[in-house]
Amino acid sequence: MKNLIKVERARHDMTQADLADKVDVTRQTINAIESAKYVPSAVLAFKIARVFGKRPDEIFELEEGD
Amino acid sequence: MKDRLLLPHIYRKVGFAMLFPSIAWLLASYVFNHPPFPFLQFNTDAAGKKDFFDSDFIFERGFTTDFNGEISLLLTWACLFMIAFAREKKEDEYVKTVRLRALQVSMYINYGVVALASIFIYGLSFMWVMYAALFSMLIIFIIIYYYQLHLRPRLANNS
Numbered sequence A: 001m002k003n004l005i006k007v008e009r010a011r012h013d014m015t016q017a018d019l020a021d022k023v024d025v026t027r028q029t030i031n032a033i034e035s036a037k038y039v040p041s042a043v044l045a046f047k048i049a050r051v052f053g054k055r056p057d058e059i060f061e062l063e064e065g066d
Numbered sequence B: 001m002k003d004r005l006l007l008p009h010i011y012r013k014v015g016f017a018m019l020f021p022s023i024a025w026l027l028a029s030y031v032f033n034h035p036p037f038p039f040l041q042f043n044t045d046a047a048g049k050k051d052f053f054d055s056d057f058i059f060e061r062g063f064t065t066d067f068n069g070e071i072s073l074l075l076t077w078a079c080l081f082m083i084a085f086a087r088e089k090k091e092d093e094y095v096k097t098v099r100l101r102a103l104q105v106s107m108y109i110n111y112g113v114v115a116l117a118s119i120f121i122y123g124l125s126f127m128w129v130m131y132a133a134l135f136s137m138l139i140i141f142i143i144i145y146y147y148q149l150h151l152r153p154r155l156a157n158n159s
Helices: A005-011 A016-023 A027-034 A042-051 B010-030 B067-084 B093-120 B125-158
Strands: B041-048 B058-066
Touching (some): A016 A027, A016 A042, B041 B067, B093 B125
């Protein structure tokens, strides 16, 4: 699953640690999601989208084979 | 949700602090044959079997036993267990996934090695394989878990 977390972070001038604090996960988790090594749960995807004021499908996008 | 199957985070530090003294104790007892605590050697009565399927027990009186080996073995295992299964400061879904995957991979590797050893190693030497298997699964798990959770993100950030 592709995501635009890095872009949104840059737009909101936010570090991985800032975002991690806001959604109550570790920085490693944000790092793993950004580098597409981990697909977050629906709850976490909703939380991340809410931080950026967007809908989850605006941040996360299914890829072929998903 | 709090994971009740994990130890509190402080146990990781306790495990690391006690690991090297207990390994030194283990090596002194088993490899160098210099048990450091002589008061742990005492005479006792022992019961055993010559063969596993033997119905008769053999009793031996005044059998000298040395608990340096047993205690250092259990202590080393306990230290590895504390390092492996202490909770992270912040437990989240990714940490749980990494832990589960590391546990699965370490179990596969460990059983693979034991299976190979059962083909190539016979007799009393196989007992040493079983001793090693007691530790190897935890050691493999710790290596995979720490690499995935702590080392790999750091290496990825540096490159």
